[in-house]
Amino acid sequence: MKFDTVIIGGGLAGLVAGISLQREGRGTAIVSTGQNALHFFSGTFESLTEAPQRMTDLFGEAGIRLHYRPGVRLMPMGTFRESALSLEDVDLFPSPEFARKVLIVNFMGYHDFFSSFLAEGLEKQGMQCRIRLINLPEMDKLEQSPSEMRSVQIARTMDRIWEKVVQEVRVLLKDEDAVLLPQVFGLQDTAVPGRIRQGIPARVVFAGTLPPSVPGIRTQMLLKRRYEVLGGTYLMGDEALNAHVHEGVVHSIVTKNLDNHYLEADHFILASGGFFSKGLRSNPFNITEPVFGLDVEYNQDRNAWYDKAFSADQPYMQYGVKTDETLHGLSDGKPFKNLYAIGSILGGTRPELGSGAGLAVRSAFAAADVILSEAKNLE
Numbered sequence: 595m596k597f598d599t600v601i602i603g604g605g606l607a608g609l610v611a612g613i614s615l616q617r618e619g620r621g622t623a624i625v626s627t628g629q630n631a632l633h634f635f636s637g638t639f640e641s642l643t644e645a646p647q648r649m650t651d652l653f654g655e656a657g658i659r660l661h662y663r664p665g666v667r668l669m670p671m672g673t674f675r676e677s678a679l680s681l682e683d684v685d686l687f688p689s690p691e692f693a694r695k696v697l698i699v700n701f702m703g704y705h706d707f708f709s710s711f712l713a714e715g716l717e718k719q720g721m722q723c724r725i726r727l728i729n730l731p732e733m734d735k736l737e738q739s740p741s742e743m744r745s746v747q748i749a750r751t752m753d754r755i756w757e758k759v760v761q762e763v764r765v766l767l768k769d770e771d772a773v774l775l776p777q778v779f780g781l782q783d784t785a786v787p788g789r790i791r792q793g794i795p796a797r798v799v800f801a802g803t804l805p806p807s808v809p810g811i812r813t814q815m816l817l818k819r820r821y822e823v824l825g826g827t828y829l830m831g832d833e834a835l836n837a838h839v840h841e842g843v844v845h846s847i848v849t850k851n852l853d854n855h856y857l858e859a860d861h862f863i864l865a866s867g868g869f870f871s872k873g874l875r876s877n878p879f880n881i882t883e884p885v886f887g888l889d890v891e892y893n894q895d896r897n898a899w900y901d902k903a904f905s906a907d908q909p910y911m912q913y914g915v916k917t918d919e920t921l922h923g924l925s926d927g928k929p930f931k932n933l934y935a936i937g938s939i940l941g942g943t944r945p946e947l948g949s950g951a952g953l954a955v956r957s958a959f960a961a962a963d964v965i966l967s968e969a970k971n972l973e
């Protein structure tokens with residue numbers, strides 16, 4: 595199978611690169627093993643304080659709206675963090691002027707939403723909180739198995755019964771200015787959070803739950819759908835194992851499911867994530883990139899990989915593959931001619947690309963641009 599570009603990894607970076615190339619009429623394939631960091635996404639794009647126009651366009655065409663306003667966000671454990679560019683339904687929460695009294699509502703049997711921690715955090719900010727539980731018969735079936743009582747399963751039910759939730763909250767609401775609900779709405783139907791806001795006569799804030807993240811999974815689903823609508827081939831559940839390389843040019847990759855059918859392409863993008871997604875592997879002696887054997891930036895002294903202070907910035911978080919300025923991956927210090935590395939597999943600090951989801955998006959655009967301009971030069 596021959597493509598213009600083959601992308602390894604279908605997380606945020608791989609999907610943004612794939613959509614960018616498909617939009618320009620390039621035929622691409624994404625091979626992706628499975629779960630990615632979007633499944634844990636807070637909904638906020640670290641290191642982006644505004645969306646570049648092309649990001650607004652790309653996400654908007656996929657049905658994802660973004661916003662940025664300076665302020666703070668309420669985190670799932672009741673702490674606060676500076677906001678960055680966010681998905682539309684991620685709220686900036688609240689200054690004490692914003693709400694004096696808050697009603698926190700959870701669903702009976704749902705343990706991944708920490709109402710008490712949230713109340714404690716808000717009370718430290720001078721707000722008064724009241725916690726109430728709603729008992730919905732539609733959730734009885736889910737409650738029979740604790741593994742079913744997770745955010746995504748609940749969100750599937752909530753897309754159907756959100757009007758009932760609005761009615762129940764209206765009954766519970768007394769003199770509160772704000773209502774805090776778990777972020778388990780709008781998985782399939784993105785209009786649901788807006789309808790809930792309209793139906794409740796107080797400011798409604800959706801607060802993060804423990805993973806999986808409903809806004810993150812929705813973002814992944816919408817980007818993947820957009821990629822496929824544009825004609826991209828998404829090989830879900832397959833894994834790139836190794837590559838055929840000759841004189842610094844990658845010709846094809848071997849995957850687990852395609853046996854002897856190699857994926858050939860003119861360009862390859864490695865978007866396989868960091869340690870979390872197994873884009874990087876470590877053992878007690880070294881850190882490697884398993885598919886192409888790219889050079890990895892890390893400290894040779896194993897004891898320097900981490901800081902014993904749990905909450906400190908951990909050095910290993912900066913480790914990743916080395917590239918040249920145009921993101922070509924390096925092997926023994928020499929750049930591959932047609933292989934680019936993007937997203938959280940990149941090592942070092944790259945101020946021009948930022949960090950977190952900002953890095954994933956910026957580096958994806960940058961690699962797509964290099965591929966498009968190289969292709970143009972050849973035409």
Ligand SMILES: Cc1cc2nc3c(=O)[nH]c(=O)nc-3n(C[C@H](O)[C@H](O)[C@H](O)COP(=O)(O)OP(=O)(O)OC[C@H]3O[C@@H](n4cnc5c(N)ncnc54)[C@H](O)[C@@H]3O)c2cc1C
Nearest residue numbers: 603605606607627628630631636640834867937938950951
């Ligand atoms: C748990 C977690 C939560 C985060 N939350 C945030 C947040 O809220 N905000 C923020 O700004 N940043 C966050 N980050 C930082 C995060 O790295 C970026 O936001 C971004 O989503 C990373 O995207 P990525 O595409 O580079 O990698 P990933 O999302 O890790 O995707 C890599 C994909 O490649 C696949 N893959 C790996 N190896 C292979 C192979 N050999 N063959 C085929 N597929 C392969 C993996 O299965 C995975 O699907 C978070 C990171 C983690 C780990």
